[in-house]
Amino acid sequence: MLTAAGLVARRRAAWILAAILGPLGVATLVAMVLLWPTGDHGDLKLSNPYAVAQGVSIDTGTVQTVGQSGCADGQPASQCAVAVTQPEAGGPVVAVAMNPDVMVSHGVKAGDRIRYLNLSRLQQPSATPAASAPAAPSYVFVDFVRTVPVLLLAGLYAFVVVAVARWRGLRALVGLAGAYAVLALFVLPGLVEGKPPLLLALVGSTAIMMGVLYFAHGISARTSTALLGTIFGLGVTALLASWAVDAGNLTGVGSHDAASLVSLGGGLSISGVILCGLVIASLGALNDVTITQASAVWELYELAPRTPARRLFSSALRIGRDHIASTVYTIAFAYAGAALPALLLVMLYERPLLEALTGPELVEEVVRTLVGSIGLVLAIPLTTAVAVAVVKATGAARLAPAAAPETAG
Structure with a gap:
């Protein structure tokens, strides 16, 4: 007392x-x-690396099989790898040309969800290309779709924190969101x-x-x-x-x-x-x-x-x-x-x-x-x-x- x-x-x-x-x-x-x-960045502008030209889109699909296409003699398989992909928007499967660096470092397998450039709607030149020139791919790999595994991991993290720390853990997660808001709305724009x-x-x-x-x-x-x-x-x-x-x-x-x-x-x-x-x-x-x-x-x-x-x-x-x-x-x-x-x-x-x-x-x-x-x-x-x-x-x-x-x- x-x-x-x-x-x-x-x-x-x-x-x-x-x-x-x-x-x-x-x-x-x-x-x-x-x-x-103030929100005024002046002349500081950076082009979006995922922006596309007119007639080009970034589509999403699921890989069905992985193979090679158009490999020259002695060319490594990683440089001519294609992923046969089913577009999520529907339609026939497409052959997506894979990035050689991705094939060497991680690879791609059936069941992976990927994003790819769809160049098929671009107007083709009227002139017939030389027979020796390889045809440009109509579909080019951009990145993997990681939404589901990242959200699952974030959900598991939140569940474990709240289950162990209870209300204090929940308050900590909300506070973390507030901290990132300060960084995003105050610190980063201020630096710019x-x-x-x-x-x-x-x-x-x-x-x-x-x-x-x-x-x-x-x-x-x-x-x-x-x-x-x-x-x-x-x-x-x-x-x-x-x-x-x-x-x-x-x-x-x-x-x-x-x-x-x-x-x-x-x-x-x-x-x-x-x-x-x-x-x-x-x-x-x-x-x-x-x-x-x-x-x-x-x-x-x-x-x-x-x-x-x-x-x-x-x-x-x-x-x-x-x-x-x-x-x-x-x-x-x-x-x-x-x-x-x-x-x-x-x-x-x-x-x-x-x-x-x-x-x-x-x-x-x-x-x-x-x-x-x-x-x-x-x-x-x-x-x-x-x-x-x-x-x-x-x-x-x-x-x-x-x-x-x-x-x-």
């Missing part, structure tokens, strides 16, 4: 947290309004319009974390503590990322997508895109360690409410050290997995290790790992210290002094 002193302590801790997070929230909201994109990338990253990330943490975990001193640690880690990450992009001369030339954006010109800064990406990439890991660390402090306190603050901090920090080690591995392996094709190329180049790690193919992943890990590691002791102070202020004082035992007369 709360004592009068306990009520005062809890109220004081709540006011301190509100005094810190309230202005941060207001500043974030004001910054979002000031930085909100040339808004300051560091401000976009910090404001967008802070807004995401405030929404996600409070929505998924509820409004409480524990959540506010985790949010403070997360914002601190974001600040450290942003400062390091800003320095690393400049000092490391990260230009994005090692990425095909970045190179495509460079060609657009305008106010889009590829270095700014990289900087923004370095900050946003740290969100998930920071959220994980700070909420876990705050929860660890509260659970340790509940088990032993009379533990001194210093001992509570030391116990929680030991948990944090284990979490640091495992999370650093998680970040490193996640980025290594994403960069696996580049790692294979670097291995085949047989370049010196240090030169390879600082080369254009890998340097962004290396910097992302280092910057994110530093911010994560520094956020843990701060979150632990704030959590100990808050839990002692809001909880320890509720322990009423033990009643003095009656002495026998």
